[in-house]
Amino acid sequence: MKTLRARLPKDAAALALGAETVAAALRKEAAARNFELELARTGSRGMVWLEPLLEIETEEGWRGFGPLSASDVAAVLDGKSAKALGDIGAHPWLKRQTRLIFARSGTVDPASTAGLSFAGLKRAREIGPAAVLDEVTKSGLRGRGGAGFPTGIKWKGAAEAVGAQKYVVCNADEGDSGTFADRMLMEGDPFLLIEGMIVAGFAIGATKGFVYIRSEYPHAIAAMERAIAVARNERLLRPEFDIEIRIGAGSYVCGEETALLESIEGKRGQVRAKPPLPVHRGLFGQPTIINNVLTFAAVPAILEKGAAQYAALGTGRSRGTMPVQLAGDIKFGGLFEAPFGLTLGELVNDIGGGTRSGRPVRAVQVGGPLGAYFPTSLFDTPFDYEAFSARDGLIGHGGIVVFNDSVDMAAQARFAFEFCAIESCSKCTPCRIGSVRGQEVVDRIVKGEKRDDNLALLRELCDTMRGGSLCALGGFVPYPVLSALTHFAEDFTR
Amino acid sequence: MVSAAFDPSLLNKIVSRFVDMPGGLLPALHEIQKTIGHVPRAAIKPLAQGFNITEAEVFGVVTFYHDFRLDRPAGTHVLKLCRAEACQAVGAEALAAHAKRKLGIDWHGTTGDGAWSLEPVFCLGLCACGPSAMIDGEVHARLDAPALDKLIA
Numbered sequence: 001m002k003t004l005r006a007r008l009p010k011d012a013a014a015l016a017l018g019a020e021t022v023a024a025a026l027r028k029e030a031a032a033r034n035f036e037l038e039l040a041r042t043g044s045r046g047m048v049w050l051e052p053l054l055e056i057e058t059e060e061g062w063r064g065f066g067p068l069s070a071s072d073v074a075a076v077l078d079g080k081s082a083k084a085l086g087d088i089g090a091h092p093w094l095k096r097q098t099r100l101i102f103a104r105s106g107t108v109d110p111a112s113t114a115g116l117s118f119a120g121l122k123r124a125r126e127i128g129p130a131a132v133l134d135e136v137t138k139s140g141l142r143g144r145g146g147a148g149f150p151t152g153i154k155w156k157g158a159a160e161a162v163g164a165q166k167y168v169v170c171n172a173d174e175g176d177s178g179t180f181a182d183r184m185l186m187e188g189d190p191f192l193l194i195e196g197m198i199v200a201g202f203a204i205g206a207t208k209g210f211v212y213i214r215s216e217y218p219h220a221i222a223a224m225e226r227a228i229a230v231a232r233n234e235r236l237l238r239p240e241f242d243i244e245i246r247i248g249a250g251s252y253v254c255g256e257e258t259a260l261l262e263s264i265e266g267k268r269g270q271v272r273a274k275p276p277l278p279v280h281r282g283l284f285g286q287p288t289i290i291n292n293v294l295t296f297a298a299v300p301a302i303l304e305k306g307a308a309q310y311a312a313l314g315t316g317r318s319r320g321t322m323p324v325q326l327a328g329d330i331k332f333g334g335l336f337e338a339p340f341g342l343t344l345g346e347l348v349n350d351i352g353g354g355t356r357s358g359r360p361v362r363a364v365q366v367g368g369p370l371g372a373y374f375p376t377s378l379f380d381t382p383f384d385y386e387a388f389s390a391r392d393g394l395i396g397h398g399g400i401v402v403f404n405d406s407v408d409m410a411a412q413a414r415f416a417f418e419f420c421a422i423e424s425c426s427k428c429t430p431c432r433i434g435s436v437r438g439q440e441v442v443d444r445i446v447k448g449e450k451r452d453d454n455l456a457l458l459r460e461l462c463d464t465m466r467g468g469s470l471c472a473l474g475g476f477v478p479y480p481v482l483s484a485l486t487h488f489a490e491d492f493t494r
Numbered sequence: 495m496v497s498a499a500f501d502p503s504l505l506n507k508i509v510s511r512f513v514d515m516p517g518g519l520l521p522a523l524h525e526i527q528k529t530i531g532h533v534p535r536a537a538i539k540p541l542a543q544g545f546n547i548t549e550a551e552v553f554g555v556v557t558f559y560h561d562f563r564l565d566r567p568a569g570t571h572v573l574k575l576c577r578a579e580a581c582q583a584v585g586a587e588a589l590a591a592h593a594k595r596k597l598g599i600d601w602h603g604t605t606g607d608g609a610w611s612l613e614p615v616f617c618l619g620l621c622a623c624g625p626s627a628m629i630d631g632e633v634h635a636r637l638d639a640p641a642l643d644k645l646i647a
Contacts, residue, residue: 016620016635048622177578180619215524215561216618218631246517247524249559252616266519266545268558284516326622328583333622356584365579369616399621401580415582419616425558 004035004077005057009106011044011187012219013180018069019052025070026054029077043188043223045106046335047093049356055088064088096351098313099337100301100321101181101294105188111226113234116191120300124199132203133159136299138307140319145171145255145292146367146396146472148318148385151299154289157279158204161287166206168197168241169264169283169290172213172220173248173255176368178327178399181335182293186213186220189297190227194236194243196296199303201241204289209243212260215250252369252423256471257290259425270425271471292397294323315341318384326352328401329359345379348402359404363488365412367396369419370476372483373409392483394476409488414442416480420473431474434465438481445492455492458485500530505537509544519545519555523562532563569604569611573597573646574628577614580621585638589625590614592639596646610646 008014008023023039030037045053053066054076064085065076075081085091108115124132137152158166170193174182185193197209213221224245231237246264248254254263258272261283282288298320302310311319318340324347326333331353348354348364355361363373372393374381381387388395403412417438426432438461445454462478469475485492508525512518519541526537533556542549556562575590594600597610604611620626623635629645637645 012618012633013620013623013635016626016633017623051623174619175617177617178580178621179617180621183619216615216628219633220619246520248561249520249524250561250615251559263520264517266517266521266555268554270558327580328621328624330622369579399580401583401621403583407583412579412582415579419578423616 001034001036003038004030005038005040007040007042007055007062007107008052009044009188010041010110010219011051011184012217013048014044014051014053015219017051017067021070022052022054022068022073025073029073033077035077040109042107043105043110044184044335045088045094046102046184047088047091047332048334049332050085053085053088061087062089064091093332093336093351097337098321098339100310101185101192101297101323102189102335102337103301104192105184108189110188110190110223111230113191113230113236118191118195118236118300120303121195121199123303124202129159129203129205132199132303135303135307136203139302139310140314140317141295141298141302141310142318142385143292144294144298144322144397145257146176146394148395151291151295154279154291155200155203157277158206158287158289161280163287165208165284165286166204167283167286167288168200168204168206168209169261169288170197170209170211170293170296171255171257171260171290172211172217172224172293173260174217174293174397175214175252175255176370176397176399178365178368178401179325179397180327181323181325181398183217183220184335185293185297186217187223190224191231192297192300193224193293194227194231196299197243198236198241199299200289200291200296204287206289207239207241209241210246210264210283211243212246212248212254212264214248214254221245221247251425252419253425253471253473256473259471260290261288268425270427271473273470294397313339315339315382315384316386318386322383322395322398324383325399326402327399328364329355329357329404330402331356340384341382343379344374344381344383344400345376347383347400348379352400352402355402355404357404359406361402362405362407363403363409363412365401365403365480366399367394367479368399369416370394370472370479371396371399372479373412373487374483375487378487392479392486394479409484409491410442410446413481413484413492414439414446416477417442420477424473428468428470428474430465430468431470431477434461434469434474435477437461438465438477442481451493455485500534502536504529505534505540509537509540513544519547519552520559523556523559527562532565532567535565567604570609571630571646572611572613574613574615574618576616576618576620576624576626578617578621580617581624581626584624586625589637589639589642593642593646596643
């Protein structure tokens, strides 16, 4: 009996595009040909437009086919599929990337440690906590959740803090629209995140870790639960450092670090005033580092390859690689990990292929619902923290949402306020009240009521929210609103 | 999913499983909702007693989070449609309008026959293949009106 080795993603995007029906067809067609099927369910390679993407082992190596539907499977097995893509590892879209965090996603079994080296963790244990802190600092790694705070400095602060119990908290509350890198990593290579968190615990002297995952991600939760069980079984996680999963409950603001800590404590997810910083008084009042999934996942490669090699990638003060997520109306949507510095235009047009609809690109929102809308005239902006900041924007968690020419930018500005009103934790007045008033002011502007007065009022309101809000939810809503107003003023006056 | 009737002793049993867990209120609420289908008002008192906090505090937590359905049983099926920007860019608003018309309900509503509840969701992480939806925990992508009609038929 011939053995047929295949891999097919169980990533949520692949499932949403029909991966299970492809898997069922594959089992049926393999049985009909008397093949013994060895089907590995992996994460995604990140080429979402090709999902479900099936890879099978041939005499020439692994070969990919996609996007597949169940009816395409027979032709694949008979060697006459029109959906043949060749060697996926050599696909130009992957070849152009520098994958450090997503090096393994899509090729490894997310439920097994077989074949994983844990080289970063091994080196961490060899060089000791102080040297780990030093390496992470020298790498130039900055928080990938959006704030871009230097990771090494945060970790040093927690290492030096005094407390009966220290905590490592992973923020997997990936609520920004247009982002899915955390989800993909947890579904495709959860052991990389676990490895990064163990290193963090070792570096700061913590014995307990939490991963706070949003409830909207049941597949990521299941993958992480499986991986943690395996890691405990293999003594990778043990009483010296263990990880527990906590599930969110549909609140966007819980992605804000202090609201997230409140939520783990079983409270309303309301933002805390800072200081004290979480590194001094965090979870349950103890010294805590809280980092995004991608930040922890970047650490093993930094330790394995050395800080210098990591820091050699990137541009300016943005070092290393960023998993950029291409989303919205985009032809080649998915996850593209590359050193900082590609321009927005390269990402949207060259790599993303423009729109899926075929209509012209009009605006792109970068960095989630609190990120600015950029017009195509700013497509020369390099993807790096400072360059975006200099143009009144932010890269956030690396999501790029493409809108075509049918978009109504006044409606998008109004939506930013509406979203803020729905998700506000209600602790501070600028956010709680400002988000509601903002919707009303946009409505009046669009209706043409005292337009100049209301435009001035809108700018004043944005100023108040930016300066007076307790956290980035109310504080950053002015980014989408004012960028829409600045770059697409015509939409507010028609 | 819907089960208006439930055994009150069930609540105490669930609560007792979580009271020793630091920050156990959210996990307890998740478990109650998973078991009963919603969070009945009758759960507030045993939760308050179990976690040694006031009923007002429990109420505050339950009502803070969009997921918890306080005294609001869901339909047999729950359709969660993404309303966030990446899905908006590929027609999520028109799809939502279609879903509301088709089901005859607004956001957070449940059809008269108890078959469907409609909830907005802000991002399912399926942003390169929108518009997306989740039905009873199963995800669906690149939806349009005919594709949605098949799913809710």
